[in-house]
Amino acid sequence: MNKKVKTTNRRNGRLLIRTEICDFCGSCVAVCPMDCIELTESEISIDLSICDFCMNCVKVCPIHIISEVTE
Ligand code: SF4
Numbered sequence: 001m002n003k004k005v006k007t008t009n010r011r012n013g014r015l016l017i018r019t020e021i022c023d024f025c026g027s028c029v030a031v032c033p034m035d036c037i038e039l040t041e042s043e044i045s046i047d048l049s050i051c052d053f054c055m056n057c058v059k060v061c062p063i064h065i066i067s068e069v070t071e
């Protein structure tokens with residue numbers, strides 16, 4: 001049987017981080033398999049051109065401020 005390996009799981013949405021209340025703990029960065037979360041001491045952003053929407057960051061954020069927004 002032909003096994004199809006799915007490497008991406010793109011959705012018709014984007015990830016939104018409520019940056020104004022982020023405490024920059026770095027937990028989301030640590031679990032991102034694509035290394036697409038950019039974190040400095042005062043800014044955080046996700047490069048959605050490489051994100052595969054695995055949702056690891058959404059699940060791990062201790063204050064639940066990353067969410068998927070569908071458009
Ligand atoms: S959804 Fe997955 S790949 Fe995308 S930023 Fe979060 S942890 Fe990284």
Ligand code: SF4
Nearest residue numbers: 022024025026028061
């Ligand atoms: S896990 Fe949540 S609080 Fe921590 S850096 Fe990421 S978005 Fe900010």
